[in-house]
Amino acid sequence: MENYPSRLLENAVNELAKLPGIGRKTALRLAMHFLRQNPADVELLCDALTDMVKNTKHCTECYSISDKDICDICGNQKRDKSVICVVEDIRDVMAIENTGQYRGVYHVLGGIISPIDGIGTDDLNIKPLIDKVEKGNIIEIIMAFSTTMEGDTTNFYLYKLLKKFNIIISTIARGISIGDDIEYADQVTLGRSIINRTLYENMLAESGRR
Amino acid sequence: MENYPSRLLENAVNELAKLPGIGRKTALRLAMHFLRQNPADVELLCDALTDMVKNTKHCTECYSISDKDICDICGNQKRDKSVICVVEDIRDVMAIENTGQYRGVYHVLGGIISPIDGIGTDDLNIKPLIDKVEKGNIIEIIMAFSTTMEGDTTNFYLYKLLKKFNIIISTIARGISIGDDIEYADQVTLGRSIINRTLYENMLAESGRR
DSSP, rough: OOSOHHHHHHHHHHHTTTTTTTTTHHHHHHHHHHHHHHHHHHHHHHHHHHHHHHHHHEEEETOEESSSSSSSTTTTTSSSSEEEEEEESSHHHHHHHHTTTOOOEEEEEESSSSSSGOOOOGGGGTHHHHHHHHHHHOOEEEEOSSSSHHHHHHHHHHHHHTSSSEEEEEEEOOOTTTTTTTTGGGGHHHHHHHHHHHHHHHTEEEEGGO | OOOOOHHHHHEEEEHTSSSOOOOOHHHHHHHHHHHHHHHHHHHHHHHHHHHHHHHHHEEEEOOEEEEEEEESTTTTTSEEEEEEEESHHHHHHHHHHHHEEEEEEEEEEEOBBBBBBBOOOOGGHHHHHHHHHOOOOOOOOEEEEOSHHHHHHHHHHHEEHHHHHSSSSEEEOOOOOOOOOOOSSOOHHHHHHHHHHOHHHHHHOOOOOO
């Protein structure tokens, strides 16, 4: 039981503590920060949040978040529409875009299969992906999920749905991270990195690849 | 350089990342959370924050945050107004109230002397504290600051201002925390805990003290 000196403060802390990763102590620290700020700063934040939740759209092609009906990537004529990289959410799109190594398009599932969080296949944008592949003109589907139980489950579920089509189905490479020490790598990663070894001439040519 | 797929999202992330302890990755995670929420939830949060920053007051007696002009503690006739515990902010008031060990009143400085953060003595509610003591009827001032350089500086500054008055000036005890192992205690704390040792009979009687 906390003794909040103000009901308004307690109310604000209650709302802030609903956010993921923010406990009551952090919520109180944030509330104190807002109290020290100019009320105009709180307005700026609230306007930005309200504007975002009310006006962002989902791209009708790839389900990424966008200000328009078609996002900048799907709308870019230079992107290869025959290669689709399937990701969990837009943070993965941003991460892959930052590498500058990919010129295909994306398909954002809006989550990952996770029975423990109550996220099943019907909660994800899987049907539109299958529809795209059925329409044809797709050469490759790259599955880019985290190397977790949920990621592996989603990989396998999509693979079962997609294998009947005449397309290449790939996943991003698992292996030793750049700068990592082999002796400290976990056994599964090291094992996979040997099984899925890369031809050295391909490695040398890497900087020239897509 | 991040490639945000939406300007509205980027704007929200920019505002969230201004909050203390929230970097751009956490800000993006929070923004994604808001996008998954019902817009009404964002409204609830914004209403709570706006209501708080617009309508909370500072108690005119102790400068604590309150919904009224006089806070519940200062307005409580059972609290001993002759003993004032000086603290940095209301989180300290809440922490001390939670102990149930204190029946005096508080004086909230609204910060702590910290030249590195640009907080000087003029930014704190020090003058009103001196005024209270000058008016008389004060028996003891308890300084309850964190055991940091800034806390010690504030202790010493207040002590210099207050020592000319005929009052008791004390600080909260520094010592070994309950449940702490002596061999892992730092030297300064252990040293102070020996210098400021407590009579065992006082320790035994502790539960009966104020």
